[in-house]
Amino acid sequence: MLIRQATLNDMPVLLQFEQGVITAERPFDSTLVPGSINYYDLEMFINSPDVEILVAELDGELVGSGYARIKKSEKPYFNFLNYAYLGFMYVSPQHRGKGINQLIIEELKLWTRRHGLTELRLQVYNDNEGAIKAYEKVGFKKHMIEMRMNLE
Numbered sequence: 001m002l003i004r005q006a007t008l009n010d011m012p013v014l015l016q017f018e019q020g021v022i023t024a025e026r027p028f029d030s031t032l033v034p035g036s037i038n039y040y041d042l043e044m045f046i047n048s049p050d051v052e053i054l055v056a057e058l059d060g061e062l063v064g065s066g067y068a069r070i071k072k073s074e075k076p077y078f079n080f081l082n083y084a085y086l087g088f089m090y091v092s093p094q095h096r097g098k099g100i101n102q103l104i105i106e107e108l109k110l111w112t113r114r115h116g117l118t119e120l121r122l123q124v125y126n127d128n129e130g131a132i133k134a135y136e137k138v139g140f141k142k143h144m145i146e147m148r149m150n151l152e
Contacts, residue, residue: 001100003107006046006053006065013062014042014055017090024090028125030150040088045069052111053088056100064091064100068108070115083119084112089131105138 006014018040026032045051045067056064068084086108091100112120124131126145136142 001103002057003054003103004057006042006055008043008046010055010062011042011046014053014065017062017065017092018042018088020092021088021090025125025128028127031148040067052108054104054107056091056095056104058095063095064104066090066101066104066108068112068120070117078119080117080119082117083121084108084115084117086120086122089122101134102138
């Protein structure tokens with residue numbers, strides 16, 4: 001298993017992974033518009049010094065992805081100015097359960113530390129129990145629950 005930086009040559013597969021993320025999240029989010037959507041500006045992320053997109057490669061095939069993105073703290077009273085936000089965590093269905101997500105997160109943690117950051121955050125849907133368990137397994141803890149109400 002090779003964990004490496006994504007390149008522009010990986011874009012066709014990365015775009016497929018993005019649709020895989022969206023397909024997996026649709027059942028958890030009634031606010032997503034129907035039809036084709038995109039979450040990420042992957043080309044910009046690949047070229048940005050503030051984003052690290054990694055891919056997992058197995059026997060020459062891309063089987064997983066994830067990114068860490070440096071973001072400014074939203075609150076002036078936090079004890080950190082910047083943090084790394086994780087996203088685009090995806091593993092091909094036939095390769096799930098093999099620890100690939102964990103390998104990607106470990107490499108993203110190293111990247112985050114190299115940038116002098118001590119805070120790592122991500123968002124996961126409350127009802128996505130599988131993802132929550134996977135993130136808890138690598139050390140994440142529940143911190144805050146965001147709530148919403150539809151007024152229509």
